[in-house]
Amino acid sequence: MEIKAGIREKTGKEVARKLRREGKIPCVAYGRGEPTLHLWVNSDVLRKLLKEERTRGGVEFVTLNIDGVGKKHAFIKEIQRNPISLQIQHVDFRIVHAGEKIYITLPIVLVGEPIGVRRGGVLDQLLHEIEVEAYLKDIPPHIEVNVEHLAIGDTIMVRDLPAQDKLRYTESPDTPVATILAPRVTVEEEKKPEEEEVAPPTEEAPPTEE
Known part of the structure; x- marks a missing residue:
């Protein structure tokens, strides 16, 4: 899958918020022998990538087509989400090379x-x-x-x-x-039969004196 990525000229919280309002997700891309690149990608494209990862049940390698830089093979290393809304806030891409051993x-x-x-x-x-x-x-x-x-x-x-x-x-x-x-076995205690309540003996009323 190929993903178009733009370069972020500026960084910071305000810039990141503005990008998210525009439907873009701030990202970084880094790798062995590579400078750290501050990027953005379209949020809809990113959601499609994550959906494919879930469907295939594994890591999805992508080609980042970066403006002014060219194409880089990468995978998602980390995703930061809003703890309340769970919306994606930021993504780290790990750039990889064909002859490189990676973790x-x-x-x-x-x-x-x-x-x-x-x-x-x-x-x-x-x-x-x-x-x-x-x-x-x-x-x-x-x-x-x-x-x-x-x-x-x-x-x-x-x-x-x-x-x-x-x-x-x-x-x-x-x-x-x-x-x-092992399966859980629930043993119910046998209920004891309820004892019949015996009414207390009634006292005879004393004879009335005439």
């Missing part, structure tokens, strides 16, 4: 229905993404993990992830990725 965070996608789930257990994914080191051409959109064999009580660790000849996981091998929890 990038990839989503972990669990595939299949575990044996333990079919027997009443609950699949709990503890690690949803993982950082890897690899050359640009060897980076997959995500890390796919088959969990069909997991029984209740089983756990997959980072060391159990699919072996990758051309990338390296940077996370500790002992970090848990997913586990099958």
